[in-house]
Amino acid sequence: MTLRSTVLSFYGSRRWPKVPLCASSNNKGDATKSEGRSSVPKIYTKTGDKGFSSTFTGERRPKEDQIFEALGTTDELSCAIGLAREFCIDRGHSFTEELEKIQCVLQDVGSNIATPQSSARQSHIKKTAFSGQPISDLESWIDRYTEELPPLTNFILPSGGKSSAALHVARSVCRRAERSVAPIVRSGEADAEVAKFLNRLSDYLFTLARYAAMKEGNSETIYRRLE
């Protein structure tokens, strides 16, 4: 299967110019730009040079639009999780597959955000609907790790080793993603489940940061009020 058919079957439309998140190392996964004299695919169309870009529904909007803000923040989140995952792999943690699944779900979050309901056709909505299953997965993972962790009796600071601290960075980026998605969901332009997923994901990343520290035998730094 060519890159082009892979991308087109995933997004189902040539109007979606590129993979919006981190499916490829440079975040530029579309091969629709390969047409032309050169056989080397080009990742740029230059159509975004004037500060406008396209939604999945084909609308042109300014790049500072809430949609691109949310897409960009979701992308940052996947990148932060990707980095944390690499630290966790280095330490042999058993949960790294969960982080990979979450990165895949974030692709679906991006597709949903990139498809404003007001301009979407039924076919767009069908292809980019966001299901609630990943939320249940997060909840069961959170419950499982929480059972093993000592109860939280103090404020903790992001700490506990590189895996743990990187998961805290991802958690805080997740909360930013949640803030950027909130107005889009509130206006009915994206599925409400997307906001729920991001809300649960920050709890998962917090719990996992603590779990990683515990598994590595690292202590977490406790907040203390400085005199």
Ligand SMILES: Nc1ncnc2c1ncn2[C@@H]1O[C@H](COP(=O)(O)OP(=O)(O)OP(=O)(O)O)[C@@H](O)[C@H]1O
């Ligand atoms: N700065 C941005 N932040 C977040 N999302 C963006 C940004 N720019 C574009 N997008 C979204 O990501 C998709 C892929 O980005 P891409 O860089 O191809 O867009 P472009 O700037 O319009 O095109 P080109 O880079 O070829 O000029 C776009 O179709 C748009 O939905």
